[in-house]
Amino acid sequence: MPHLSLYHNPKSRSASARVLLEALGVPYDVQTIDFANGQNRTPEFLAINPLGKLPTLVHDDAVITEQVAITIYLADRFPSAGLAPAIDAPLRGPYLRWLAFYAACFEPALMDHAFQRAPLDPATSPYRDYDTVIETLVAQLSRGDYLLGDTLTAADLLWGTGLRWTTEFGIVPRLPVILAYIERVSAHPAVIRAGELDAALAEAMAPPAAD
Structure with missing residues (x-):
């Protein structure tokens, strides 16, 4: 199966993309973007998404940005989940x-x-x-x-x-x-599963408490 990577921060618009990936039940990995560290403005990330925005999805060599484009792409690419009407369906x-x-x-x-x-x-x-x-x-x-x-x-x-x-x-x-x-x-x-995963990720990303 082609490889899916979601560039993601749990406190960003990419939360919806993670929910959809969980609903589709397809394997994917998360590339965490920490805004506090400026990771969305690094040359490496800007080479993928020049706007420095999330969500950003990489599917093998294809880069898909914008929430709606990612939603359409994923739901159509994995139709067995039944999350998008077929192209010829009335809806x-x-x-x-x-x-x-x-x-x-x-x-x-x-x-x-x-x-x-x-x-x-x-x-x-x-x-x-x-x-x-x-x-x-x-x-x-x-x-x-x-x-x-x-x-x-x-x-x-x-x-x-x-x-x-x-x-x-x-x-x-x-x-x-x-x-x-x-x-x-x-x-x-x-939605519940993605929320639990993002809560754990947000906790891992949190700066250590001061003594």
Whole structure:
């Protein structure tokens, strides 16, 4: 089987990639990136990802960056896990829609909200505004247990992980429908297993306590 390496920090966006890898049940190794030591800015890492960002996945000679690209790539590359609708399935389009919505609308809108930026003119903004993005998400989550209804997909593992930390930081409102969704996704064995692995990794990375 081709070799998978995840460049990872447990307190970064790469947490969602680790969750997905655990859900797929494929062997992979973790290349830990310590931000405190500037490992994301070394020439070696910048040669792999010039932005110095996580997650970064290396699959043999292929380098895949960006959360959504990694999600699409892995779920399609290992289809036996059943985490992505087939290309010719009716739900393939909605599945891609919500993955694209995460990167193209949700995250930019969060940054606007977090830094208290004034909304752009709706005629020029590719995601309209923060309130509309949240309303659109809430409307979709109100239609079923998961983004595509009753079946959890790789898109839910991405969204569930992202919503968990954004609600914890108060960037996304702690609405009942959002919290219930987070709880459902967080109950997945892969989410629990990845959380345990990352807790142990975070502890190992922590600087020693001062005497």
